Structures are given as structure tokens and as C-alpha cells.
Amino acid sequence: MVAISTSNLRKTYGDVTALADLSLSIDEGELFGALGPNGAGKTTTIKILTGQLQPDSGTASVLGHDPVADPVETRRHIGILPEQESPPSFLTPREYFDFVGTVRAIPDDVVDERVDAWTERLSFAEKLDTVSTDLSRGQQQKVMITQAFLHEPEVVFIDEPLANLDPIVQERVKDFLVAYRDAGNTIFISTHHIEVAEEVCSRVGIVSGGELIAERRPSELGANESLLDTFLENVGSSTPEIEGLAGR
Numbered sequence: 001m002v003a004i005s006t007s008n009l010r011k012t013y014g015d016v017t018a019l020a021d022l023s024l025s026i027d028e029g030e031l032f033g034a035l036g037p038n039g040a041g042k043t044t045t046i047k048i049l050t051g052q053l054q055p056d057s058g059t060a061s062v063l064g065h066d067p068v069a070d071p072v073e074t075r076r077h078i079g080i081l082p083e084q085e086s087p088p089s090f091l092t093p094r095e096y097f098d099f100v101g102t103v104r105a106i107p108d109d110v111v112d113e114r115v116d117a118w119t120e121r122l123s124f125a126e127k128l129d130t131v132s133t134d135l136s137r138g139q140q141q142k143v144m145i146t147q148a149f150l151h152e153p154e155v156v157f158i159d160e161p162l163a164n165l166d167p168i169v170q171e172r173v174k175d176f177l178v179a180y181r182d183a184g185n186t187i188f189i190s191t192h193h194i195e196v197a198e199e200v201c202s203r204v205g206i207v208s209g210g211e212l213i214a215e216r217r218p219s220e221l222g223a224n225e226s227l228l229d230t231f232l233e234n235v236g237s238s239t240p241e242i243e244g245l246a247g248r
């Protein structure tokens, strides 16, 4: 069954065309990765699918809900980790998770159990009562990952899931994403880390110029192929010469 779809999405900001004509379809149980150059339209796509932004035209559907017509109902069923988002600076992670638990209608004892599991998984139990402004960027990212999954939604959208995380925690998050997908849930990530997409995604879409221009299943790559090759073939690979450093 289809979990996420868009049809002919178009979005302009003044004279900038962020999405030209974006159509995609993601089945339940897929871990889909959107790759693309800076400014390709990945974040704009996530914002529309999560009911944060209205497109100029086109349609979108998430678990049968319309994020354009009914953003509040759509958001009830999904988890969201936006790009470079921080927890409220004036709350501790524990207070923030209590707040999220209330908004998401999760019983208090279930919030406590899940927070215990996440603080262990991501190694930040000792920071639960530290006000968030005093957390490092990586610790803030751990809090934001936890809030996205706290209500165990069937669909989760994450912009750069591994941003600012140390290598050990990155491995744990990758393992979790794959296990969450294996449990039948659907995850949409946007990332510039092609090797991470190749490792964890069941399917990757390359977005460029506000359109989906190619799709690839990492599991179907040949022995001498990489996702980076697919990316460069579709998006271009010329690297400008670096001049003026010779002889130093």
C-alpha cells in the first residue's frame, strides 16, 4: 500500500522555482532517501508533506491524509525531525518530552519507558535535566530524534538524521532506522550523505531542479557500481580546478 505520494507538486518563492513538477510514490515499509544538490527542493518537499507549507499546485497524500487540506490531522499520524531544529532552549529534555507526550496523547508511564530506551540508545541520560540551551549540537539532535519517534508513528520524515552525531551514535541511529523500517513503518529521509543512503535506504530518489529525476534501489547496485556514480551521472560531476596552491 502507498504511504506517501505527491503528484505534480509545484512551489515557487517569488521568482525562485523550488519545486517544478515533483511526483513520487513511497510504499508502506520503505526507507526512502531523497538525495540532491543544494537547493534541489528536498526540504520544500518535506515541508509540504508534513503540512508546514502550501504548494502552488499539485497534490500530496500521507497515510491517506491530505497534508495540504488537512495539515493538523496529517501531523497526528507522523513524526517530524526538520533540518537544523533544536528543542526549546528554556526546557530540559525531560520537560520537552513530557510536553511532546501531552501533545501526542501518550500515557505518562509510556513516555517514561520510551525516554529511558532512547536515552540509553543515544547515550544522553545524564543530560535529561539540563536546560537545552546548555546542550551541545549533537545532544540537541539526540533530543530531536527522540521526539520524532516518541509516539511511534507509522511514518517519519527526517532531514539529515545523523547531523552532528558522533560515529558511535550514528551507527546506533542507522541500526534503529533499519529496524523501524523492518517493523513495517515508513521513513523518508533527506540527506547529503550518499554512503549512508546506500547503507540504510531501500530506495533512493534523486531530486534536482525541483523534480524527481532518477530512482535507484541500493540493493540492486552491481558489484562495480555505487550510489555516488548514479548521483554524479544524473546531477553532474565536473569539479572546478583548484589553482594557485602549487609549489607551497
Ligand SMILES: Nc1ncnc2c1ncn2[C@@H]1O[C@H](COP(=O)(O)OP(=O)(O)OP(=O)(O)O)[C@@H](O)[C@H]1O
Residues within 6 Å of the ligand: 013, 016, 017, 018, 036, 037, 038, 039, 040, 041, 042, 043, 044, 045
Ligand atoms: N522561504 C524561502 N524563500 C525564498 N526561497 C526559498 C525559501 N525556501 C527555500 N527557497 C529556495 O527554494 C529552493 C529549494 O530549497 P530547499 O530548501 O527545498 O532545497 P534543498 O534541496 O533542501 O537544499 P539543501 O540541500 O541545500 O538543504 C532553493 O533555491 C531555495 O533558495
